[in-house]
Amino acid sequence: MLDLLSGFIVELRNAGLPVSLTENLDAMTAISHIPLEDREAFKYALGATLVKNHAHWRSFETVFEVYFSLRGPEYSITDGDGEGSVDDFLRQMQDAQMKGEGNGGAGGMDQLTPEELMNILMNALMNGDQAMMRALARQAVQRFAGMEPGRPVGGTYYLYRTLRNLDLDGMSEKLMEASRQQVGGELTKLEERLERDEYNHRIEQFKQEVEAEIRRRLVADRGAEAMAKTLRKPLPEDVEFMHASRDEMQNLKKALQPLTRKLAAKLARKRRHGRKGPLDFRNTVRHSLAYGGVPAEPKFKYPRPAKPELIVVADISGSVAAFARFTLMLVYALSNQFSKVRAFVFIDGIDEVTDYFKKTEDVSEAIQRINTEADVIWVDGHSDYGHAFEVFWEKWGKEINPKSSVILLGDARNNYHASQAWVIKEMKQKARKVYWLNPEPRSYWNTGDSIVGEYGVHTDGVFECRNLRQLEAFVEKLA
Amino acid sequence: MAPRFDSVQQVRDGLKAVNYLADDGIAGVAFLADRLGKPILVEGPAGTGKTQLAKSIAEMTGARLIRLQCYEGLDESKALYEWNYKKQLLRIQADKNSDSWSDVHDDIFGDEFLLTRPLLEAITAEEPVVLLIDEVDRVEVETEALLLEILSEYQVSIPELGTITAKQIPMVFLTSNNTRELSEALKRRCLFLHVDYPQMDREKEIVLTKVEGITEMLADQIARIVRSIRQLDLKKAPSVSETLDWARTLVLLGLETIDAEQAKETLHVLLKYQTDIAKAAKELSID
Numbered sequence: 001m002l003d004l005l006s007g008f009i010v011e012l013r014n015a016g017l018p019v020s021l022t023e024n025l026d027a028m029t030a031i032s033h034i035p036l037e038d039r040e041a042f043k044y045a046l047g048a049t050l051v052k053n054h055a056h057w058r059s060f061e062t063v064f065e066v067y068f069s070l071r072g073p074e075y076s077i078t079d080g081d082g083e084g085s086v087d088d089f090l091r092q093m094q095d096a097q098m099k100g101e102g103n104g105g106a107g108g109m110d111q112l113t114p115e116e117l118m119n120i121l122m123n124a125l126m127n128g129d130q131a132m133m134r135a136l137a138r139q140a141v142q143r144f145a146g147m148e149p150g151r152p153v154g155g156t157y158y159l160y161r162t163l164r165n166l167d168l169d170g171m172s173e174k175l176m177e178a179s180r181q182q183v184g185g186e187l188t189k190l191e192e193r194l195e196r197d198e199y200n201h202r203i204e205q206f207k208q209e210v211e212a213e214i215r216r217r218l219v220a221d222r223g224a225e226a227m228a229k230t231l232r233k234p235l236p237e238d239v240e241f242m243h244a245s246r247d248e249m250q251n252l253k254k255a256l257q258p259l260t261r262k263l264a265a266k267l268a269r270k271r272r273h274g275r276k277g278p279l280d281f282r283n284t285v286r287h288s289l290a291y292g293g294v295p296a297e298p299k300f301k302y303p304r305p306a307k308p309e310l311i312v313v314a315d316i317s318g319s320v321a322a323f324a325r326f327t328l329m330l331v332y333a334l335s336n337q338f339s340k341v342r343a344f345v346f347i348d349g350i351d352e353v354t355d356y357f358k359k360t361e362d363v364s365e366a367i368q369r370i371n372t373e374a375d376v377i378w379v380d381g382h383s384d385y386g387h388a389f390e391v392f393w394e395k396w397g398k399e400i401n402p403k404s405s406v407i408l409l410g411d412a413r414n415n416y417h418a419s420q421a422w423v424i425k426e427m428k429q430k431a432r433k434v435y436w437l438n439p440e441p442r443s444y445w446n447t448g449d450s451i452v453g454e455y456g457v458h459t460d461g462v463f464e465c466r467n468l469r470q471l472e473a474f475v476e477k478l479a
Numbered sequence: 480m481a482p483r484f485d486s487v488q489q490v491r492d493g494l495k496a497v498n499y500l501a502d503d504g505i506a507g508v509a510f511l512a513d514r515l516g517k518p519i520l521v522e523g524p525a526g527t528g529k530t531q532l533a534k535s536i537a538e539m540t541g542a543r544l545i546r547l548q549c550y551e552g553l554d555e556s557k558a559l560y561e562w563n564y565k566k567q568l569l570r571i572q573a574d575k576n577s578d579s580w581s582d583v584h585d586d587i588f589g590d591e592f593l594l595t596r597p598l599l600e601a602i603t604a605e606e607p608v609v610l611l612i613d614e615v616d617r618v619e620v621e622t623e624a625l626l627l628e629i630l631s632e633y634q635v636s637i638p639e640l641g642t643i644t645a646k647q648i649p650m651v652f653l654t655s656n657n658t659r660e661l662s663e664a665l666k667r668r669c670l671f672l673h674v675d676y677p678q679m680d681r682e683k684e685i686v687l688t689k690v691e692g693i694t695e696m697l698a699d700q701i702a703r704i705v706r707s708i709r710q711l712d713l714k715k716a717p718s719v720s721e722t723l724d725w726a727r728t729l730v731l732l733g734l735e736t737i738d739a740e741q742a743k744e745t746l747h748v749l750l751k752y753q754t755d756i757a758k759a760a761k762e763l764s765i766d
Contacts, residue, residue, distance in 0.1 A: 034507070048671050269551070
């Protein structure tokens with residue numbers, strides 16, 4: 001047990017969770033207080049002592065599943081032949097099912113035709129029957145995934161194979177149809193929506209069961225350590241903008257909201273707790289009246305540093321679009337920390353999009369509109385930083401003043417066009433600060449058609465901004 | 480000292496008896512905190528019952544609840560202890576002539592002149608207490624250090640008096656809305672508990688226990704609608720307390736089931752931003 005736990009903790013550290021020695025010891029003490037056969041309690045005991053940040057919970061869960069999935073009686077892998085309460089239960093269900101079809105049932109699920117299996121699944125989903133769903137997940141994996149020991153493919157491959165055979169998207173529609181019939185007629189729109197959410201929730205649950213089942217089998221095949229390694233995913237704050245999958249993007253979006261709240265609180269605090277200002281003479285005299293004219297209580301002026309004005313110029317061409325979207329979201333979520341925010345987007349043409357944000361309170365809606373409506377294509381829709389900057393300077397250059405900070409976003413991959421770096425040089429002379437944020441790793445800069453160095457020399461700093469962590473650090477510095 | 484709870488299930492049942500429906504995680508962590516003698520750091524969205532958890536544990540164990548509300552600028556004299564300066568002055572002036580200096584010195588730094596604040600009060604209490612340090616993320620990082628000694632050793636050091644050690648280990652809850660990252664040192668000393676929005680079934684149970692005179696049917700509908708709304712991309716997702724407010728509103732209106740029209744008219748109880756209300760109404764097709 002000790003070995004297993006220390007392996008588990010090493011893996012957590014490998015996944016990026018900061019687990020200290022004392023926390024490790026706490027975990028050991030904690031599990032001595034709970035019944036080990038209770039898997040849920042065991043999980044929470046470890047979670048409460050080892051994971052101190054909710055964003056890390058998912059990573060913890062994955063590692064936990066890998067290390068401790070095989071060790072519960074109800075999860076033992078029995079290949080098909082029914083045993084244990086779940087399977088008994090299953091058989092009863094099945095019998096009931098079969099009778100309706102005049103097909104006296106016997107044996108395990110192995111003998112079912114795919115159609116029958118689908119019917120049972122549909123019933124289980126309809127009634128929200130957890131035990132049944134788990135049994136079905138097991139059966140589905142066994143039947144459709146085609147898992148072979150030692151085959152070097154990832155769990156996602158098996159997952160795909162299993163789900164393809166089950167056609168869960170069609171299932172959702174069928175379920176809706178069935179519940180319409182049950183009510184006998186039409187559902188109101190509200191009811192329809194609620195039913196749909198309910199079924200989607202159940203199907204999602206079922207998918208998770210399937211995933212867990214595949215993982216269990218893979219662990220049995222390959223061992224926990226190897227499996228944990230393949231499943232290792234970066235923590236949300238370390239996910240790279242440029243290579244984030246759709247799922248990771250969703251998670252990033254979720255992480256963004258608490259982050260902005262945190263940043264806003266921090267910035268406001270920073271502004272308030274600056275140095276103390278000079279003596280406020282008027283105020284001191286006014287308060288001295290209460291003490292018969294003795295200035296007993298000196299009052300000081302609090303400096304009110306001007307909030308910076310922000311001009312964001314972002315490249316939104318395909319390669320860096322996700323990064324630009326993210327930064328715009330973050331900046332606008334923090335917009336009350338700045339006196340004014342203006343946003344420009346470009347590919348090879350440039351357009352101002354400040355109004356899109358003004359018209360709606362919903363930042364993601366504004367971003368959506370930018371993607372569809374902004375006029376950013378001039379010739380061919382390949383990034384041309386030089387032209388975009390030139391036009392920017394011509395049209396809006398005079399509005400840059402010593403109060404404004406300019407942030408340029410992009411990878412500076414200019415497709416070998418002219419750089420027009422003089423624009424940045426001029427800009428630097430007029431603006432308070434000019435920063436460049438580059439979502440590419442530093443080692444890629446100035447390779448190929450990237451000319452970030454050419455622009456960079458004229459700015460106050462070029463920052464690598466590959467993930468949320470780096471973006472957060474930059475924004476904090478900015479205000 | 481004897482543990483307060485025998486099993487996780489006991490915690491769960493006990494909490495249920497005082498109308499707090501805990502899930503496995505909550506009950507499990509509370510049980511562990513008692514066994515390990517460690518504070519619990521409770522984190523999660525606003526309005527999910529973090530503070531209520533501490534109150535309910537207090538009620539369940541029959542302990543007195545001592546609450547320290549944190550805010551920016553909270554300091555030692557508000558959180559730990561303070562010398563009663565005026566009383567000390569009086570003492571010195573009262574017998575100017577009689578005592579020697581050392582007598583007076585020993586005297587004015589005695590228990591009599593010490594004003595206890597919540598943290599010290601929790602430590603010195605004779606009877607069982609539950610200490611709630613609310614919204615700990617509001618204090619500055621420097622002030623956090625104040626809490627470290629009391630959280631790990633259950634003692635307070637007062638330079639003039641020496642160290643005061645707890646007579647009994649109180650249950651300690653710290654809540655945080657996560658407006659800033661708490662220091663590693665603080666996190667390390669605590670068990671971590673994230674309280675999220677409840678699953679639909681649990682939310683329904685909560686509505687049923689907390690709202691009087693509600694029908695099962697209505698509670699079910701409410702829980703389902705709230706779940707659907709939480710899946711939308713909103714500025715502020717409805718919290719449990721808002722769900723309860725909504726349920727009470729509907730009960731007051733004398734409804735037994737809810738249809739789209741009524742849902743739309745009362746949606747402002749649940750959601751606090753106009754854009755959110757519009758969005759929810761549109762998404763749920765009830766406009």
